[in-house]
Amino acid sequence: MKLLTVNFLTCAVKTCKTSSESYPLHFRDAQLEQNPQTFNPLFIRNILSRLDWSALTTTANELGLTAMLPDHNPADDMMVDSEGATEEEKNRAKDNVISEEVLKKLHTFLVDTAVIEGKLVCGNCGFEYPIKEGVGNFLLPPHLV
Amino acid sequence: MGSASPTTGSATGSTYSAYLIRLTQSHSSFRRPELEALAIKAGVGLSFLSYDDNSPYCIVRISPKPPSDTTLVNDHDAVRSIVAQSILAKGVYELYAVAPTYEELHSQVRGLPAEIWQPFKHVSFKFLVDAFCGKRSIPEQREIIEGFSYLPLKGSISLKNPEEEFVVFEEWDLLTPEQHAALNIGTGFRVAQSLCNAENIAEQDATAGDIAAAALISDRKPKRIFFTRYIGPSQRNLIVKHDLKKRPYISTTSMDAELALITASLALAAPGKLFLDPFTGTGGFMIAAAELGAVVLGSDIDGRSFRGKGTGLTKGIGANLKRYKLTDRFGDCLTSDLTNTPFRLRGLDSSKSSRWLDGIICDPPYGIREGLKVLGRRLQDPDEVKADGRVIHEGPYYVDGVASHTLPDFIAPKRPYSFDAMLSDILDFATRTLVDCGRLAFWMPVANDSDEEFPVPIHPMLEIRHSCIQVFNKWSRRLLVYERIPGEVSDDLAEQIKGLKVSQAAGRKADELNQFRRMYFRGFHVEADSAVEKAGHSPEIQHG
Numbered sequence: 001m002k003l004l005t006v007n008f009l010t011c012a013v014k015t016c017k018t019s020s021e022s023y024p025l026h027f028r029d030a031q032l033e034q035n036p037q038t039f040n041p042l043f044i045r046n047i048l049s050r051l052d053w054s055a056l057t058t059t060a061n062e063l064g065l066t067a068m069l070p071d072h073n074p075a076d077d078m079m080v081d082s083e084g085a086t087e088e089e090k091n092r093a094k095d096n097v098i099s100e101e102v103l104k105k106l107h108t109f110l111v112d113t114a115v116i117e118g119k120l121v122c123g124n125c126g127f128e129y130p131i132k133e134g135v136g137n138f139l140l141p142p143h144l145v
Numbered sequence: 146m147g148s149a150s151p152t153t154g155s156a157t158g159s160t161y162s163a164y165l166i167r168l169t170q171s172h173s174s175f176r177r178p179e180l181e182a183l184a185i186k187a188g189v190g191l192s193f194l195s196y197d198d199n200s201p202y203c204i205v206r207i208s209p210k211p212p213s214d215t216t217l218v219n220d221h222d223a224v225r226s227i228v229a230q231s232i233l234a235k236g237v238y239e240l241y242a243v244a245p246t247y248e249e250l251h252s253q254v255r256g257l258p259a260e261i262w263q264p265f266k267h268v269s270f271k272f273l274v275d276a277f278c279g280k281r282s283i284p285e286q287r288e289i290i291e292g293f294s295y296l297p298l299k300g301s302i303s304l305k306n307p308e309e310e311f312v313v314f315e316e317w318d319l320l321t322p323e324q325h326a327a328l329n330i331g332t333g334f335r336v337a338q339s340l341c342n343a344e345n346i347a348e349q350d351a352t353a354g355d356i357a358a359a360a361l362i363s364d365r366k367p368k369r370i371f372f373t374r375y376i377g378p379s380q381r382n383l384i385v386k387h388d389l390k391k392r393p394y395i396s397t398t399s400m401d402a403e404l405a406l407i408t409a410s411l412a413l414a415a416p417g418k419l420f421l422d423p424f425t426g427t428g429g430f431m432i433a434a435a436e437l438g439a440v441v442l443g444s445d446i447d448g449r450s451f452r453g454k455g456t457g458l459t460k461g462i463g464a465n466l467k468r469y470k471l472t473d474r475f476g477d478c479l480t481s482d483l484t485n486t487p488f489r490l491r492g493l494d495s496s497k498s499s500r501w502l503d504g505i506i507c508d509p510p511y512g513i514r515e516g517l518k519v520l521g522r523r524l525q526d527p528d529e530v531k532a533d534g535r536v537i538h539e540g541p542y543y544v545d546g547v548a549s550h551t552l553p554d555f556i557a558p559k560r561p562y563s564f565d566a567m568l569s570d571i572l573d574f575a576t577r578t579l580v581d582c583g584r585l586a587f588w589m590p591v592a593n594d595s596d597e598e599f600p601v602p603i604h605p606m607l608e609i610r611h612s613c614i615q616v617f618n619k620w621s622r623r624l625l626v627y628e629r630i631p632g633e634v635s636d637d638l639a640e641q642i643k644g645l646k647v648s649q650a651a652g653r654k655a656d657e658l659n660q661f662r663r664m665y666f667r668g669f670h671v672e673a674d675s676a677v678e679k680a681g682h683s684p685e686i687q688h689g
Contacts, residue, residue, distance in 0.1 A: 005442065005477040008501055012487040023489070038473040042417035043440050050501035050580070052489075128551075129487070133457030135448060138481035139557035141550030142522040143541050145485055 001136045004110035006059055007051050011122035012129075012138045021123035024055035027062050028128070030118035037111055041103045044110070048075035048098075051110075060109070068109040074098045163194055164224045165238040165314065165373050166203045166231075167275075169381070173198040175407050176233045178611040178626070180205070182411045183230050189223045201277055202316055202371060204240060225377040230437075232381055232406050238312060238373035247292060250370050255295065262297050265374075269303040272311045279317030279367060289313055293372075310375040315367035324365070383436065386469070393464040394453050396427045400508055400588075404615070404624075405433035408506050411611055411626045412586040414439040418503035419476070423483045423574070426450045428462035430506045435466070435474035439504065444488075446518065446559065448480035484519040484562070484570050490577040492634050500629075502578045508588040509567055512655055512662040517567060518559035563658040564589075565602075572604040572627075581631035584610070590622050590661050592669050605638055606630050619669045620661075 011022040053073040060069045077097055120129040120136065127144065130137050168176050177196055180203075184191035195204040207220040221239070228237035241261070242253035272290040274281050281289065293311070300308070387402035389395050400408070408430060414420055416438030422430040425443030428451050435441045443462070445451055453461030458478060466472045481487050491500045510517045541548040549555055568589065575585040585607065593616065601612065604627070611626040656663050 001477050001479075005479075008489045009487045010489055012481065012485050014485065017490065017493050040417070040440070040473070043419070046417040046503075047419055047501070050499050052498040055498075133455075134477075135452065135458065136477075136479045136481075136487075137448065138444075138479055138487040139446070140482075140485055140520050141541055141548075141555070142520070142558050145519075145521045 001131055001134055002111055002114045003056075003059055003063075004047075005136075006115075006120070007056055007110075009120070009136075009138075011124060011127060012140055013122070013125055013127060013144050016122055016124045016127075019124040022125075024052070024058050025120040025129065026123055027059070027115060028119040028121050030063060030115045030131075032063065033114050033116045033134075034108075034112055035114055036108075039104060039107055040111070041100065041107075044103045044107050045098065048073060048106075051075075063115075065109065065113070068105060068113075070102060070105070074102055074106075162220060163204050163206050163240045164220075164376075165240045165371055166205060166224075166228055167235045167238065167314070168201045168203055169233050169235060170201050172233060172404070172407070172613075172615065175404075175411075175613045175624070177203070178411055178613055179231060179233050179407055180227065182413055182611075182626075183227045186230070186413050186415055187223065187226050189227065191224075191227065199319065200316060202314055202369070204243070221376065228377055228379050230410070231379040232383060232403060232410065234379040235381060236375060236379055237377045238314075238371075239376050240371060240373050242372045244370055245368060247289070247370060250372055251292065251295075254293070254372055259297070265309050266297055266299050268300045268308040269306070270298055270300055270309040270311060271302060271304050271307040272313070274313045274315065276315040276317060276367065278319055279315055279365060281315070312371075312373050312375060314371040314373060316369040316371075317365060317367045387432065387436065393468055394427055394461055395429075396450065398508075398514055399427050400429045402429070402433070405429045406436065408586050408588075408624060409433040409437050409439070409504075411613075411624070412504040412506045412584040414504055414506075419501065420504040420506065421488075421502050421578075422507045423486070423505065423571070424507045424509050425462075425478065426508075427453075428465060428478070430508070431462065431475075432465055432469060432471065434504065434506060435471040436469065438474070440474050440476050442476040442478070444479040444481045444483070444486075446480070446482045446520070448478075451478045482520045483574060484567070486574060488574075488578060490574070492577055492639075500578055500580050500583070503580060503583050505571075505575050505579065505583075505585045506587065507571070509564075509571060511590045511665075512561070512564060512659045513590075513665050516559075517562050517564060517655065517659060517662075519562040519567075520557055521560040522558045523560045561655040561658050564661060568602045572602055572607060575627065576604060576606045576629065576634060579629040581629055583629045585627040585629070586624060588622050588624050590620055590665075592620050592661065592664050593617075601625060605641060606632070606634060620665065 006024060006027075009025055010017060011025065013022075016022040051073060053076075056069060057066075057071075060066050075098075114134055115131055116134045118131050120131065121127070122129075125144075127140075166180065176198075177193065180191060189207060190209040192206050192208045193203060194206055195202075197203075205224065207223045224237055228234050241257060242250050244250040244253055272293065274286040274289050290313070293313075383406055384403040387406065389399055389402055392399075392402075409420070412420070412434070414434040414437040418439040419442070420431075420434040420439040421442040421444070422428070422434075423444050425431055425445045428443055431441040431443045443451060451462045452458060453464070455461065457463070462478060463472075463475075466475050479487070489498060489501065491498070541550055543549065544552065550557070571585070571587060575583075579585060589602075591614075601609065601623075602625075603609070606629065607627040608630055609625065610628050611624070613624045613626075614621050615624070656666070
């Protein structure tokens with residue numbers, strides 16, 4: 001499971017959703033793998049503003065990958081002074097300011113790095129979601145549905 | 146611009162700034178939505194000057210004009226870029242003239258400014274005649290082509306590799322019932338003759354019929370004639386590339402490649418975007434959206450469906466991604482249930498983060514060939530049942546002192562679910578995950594000739610953009626395409642939505658929960674259905 005995907009996941013238990021402890025899910029016994037994919041700057045630029053940066057930082061810390069991640073979301077730099085700007089101008093600003101180097105680094109962290117074996121654990125209810133051969137299982141037993 | 150060049154179109158609105166798009170005659174209700182979606186994706190205005198579901202020829206114009214700073218420099222490139230991404234078009238042509246007769250057509254073509262032909266004066270070229278619902282013999286075709294000999298084309302004729310291709314399209318009326326009958330007399334007679342060839346009288350009658358038939362057929366003539374020049378292809382060849390027969394990993398419920406690609410296209414799948422199929426199965430929609438450039442995620446309540454025979458993905462969807470060289474656009478596959486989803490839901494979970502998907506495409510289970518189920522225990526004892534059909538059981542089950550769900554071979558129990566409730570779950574999920582103007586496209590079944598209306602599911606934050614239909618014998622399926630209306634779901638609105646939510650169908654069995662499933666297995670005999678229920682017989686017996 002890619003680190004990007006983990007940023008879009010919370011606990012599947014409905015009563016956990018509202019708890020701040022349920023996001024992000026925490027890795028346990030995680031076995032990492034690097035699987036380089038073709039650099040896709042368009043994609044990284046498009047999804048940057050949708051990432052929860054503090055959750056991403058937590059994930060990076062837990063996996064000992066803090067060095068791979070900028071300390072804040074590069075997309076936040078673009079929000080400044082963009083009130084009156086058109087969509088076109090905003091996009092152009094993004095192209096200019098987020099350097100290819102930063103985008104490449106983010107691509108490596110978000111897309112190329114995956115957990116192939118391990119568990120994701122909810123900080124609220126403690127439920128463990130297993131990851132096997134890169135596929136996470138988020139099915140719940142009947143008493144949690 | 147002083148001289149009107151055909152490649153840049155003309156602001157004066159003369160006929161040659163219009164384009165003819167040659168469409169396929171399959172899936173006709175999807176064709177216009179596909180072109181509209183592609184125009185939105187290209188950021189270009191496209192207006193239809195003439196479109197009919199029964200005709201393969203549609204005439205368009207680029208309007209309103211794209212803003213001056215776009216990279217598309219002219220109408221020509223704009224329309225070409227739209228059609229280049231189309232599955233249901235065959236190609237695009239610059240339209241010079243359209244008329245009901247050749248006399249009118251030629252007078253229009255002769256009336257065009259001479260500059261139009263300037264670029265083609267010294268290039269190699271060929272002429273083609275393409276008749277829809279009609280036929281032209283080789284001599285007839287030659288006669289039609291020679292009718293254009295007044296054009297100042299001095300280049301050589303090249304049938305194999307021409308630089309320019311001029312095409313005369315003829316649109317004929319569909320055969321009338323009489324003409325159909327006339328055609329059948331001929332063929333019917335030949336069959337009859339082989340069965341009993343001693344009947345001389347019959348032969349004479351039939352010959353007379355043949356003559357009458359020939360007369361009826363030969364009276365036919367085209368109703369519209371177009372004179373055009375080929376300017377660009379579509380990407381219809383993708384359906385050959387993605388043909389399920391040649392795909393390594395499929396199942397009985399895989400969506401055919403053409404419709405999967407169209408679904409992804411109508412949801413505006415494009416490079417840089419993030420797409421999800423929450424009922425991914427063997428990943429047909431993931432492949433389609435990835436083919437169009439999006440990065441794709443998939444989930445399914447049954448992980449075996451996308452894993453195939455292996456434990457990882459290599460024998461399942463991984464094999465398909467590899468075959469099409471789309472591994473780089475693969476995000477992830479999860480085993481999860483949409484009704485109890487682990488995905489981040491804006492407004493429901495604690496994270497303050499934004500919505501994150503550009504598109505959701507899926508073919509949710511109808512409960513016919515594949516079960517329509519969500520997590521939860523199937524009910525046994527009615528006393529244990531909650532009002533909404535779930536079982537009351539506090540805490541986990543234990544096996545030898547170990548919680549059963551922590552055992553490695555634990556399989557989460559599933560229970561039947563109502564299709565209506567599933568649809569409302571999908572709409573709610575889409576509202577909370579799609580970015581502004583992001584699209585949801587999904588398929589749902591409808592019974593043909595049914596008294597009972599299957600309502601199109603609605604949501605105040607989702608606008609219906611397209612509803613296309615594929616008709617089978619007794620039922621149809623509809624592709625519904627929604628667009629996320631910008632803005633967050635306010636508390637007031639959330640209350641309203643609760644009121645709108647389709648009430649959970651009462652019952653515990655799959656049949657009780659799913660109206661479509663019930664009708665399907667009873668052969669869509671709606672009126673008989675209720676009568677039979679009263680009599681307590683199964684309709685299959687009654688209708689033999």
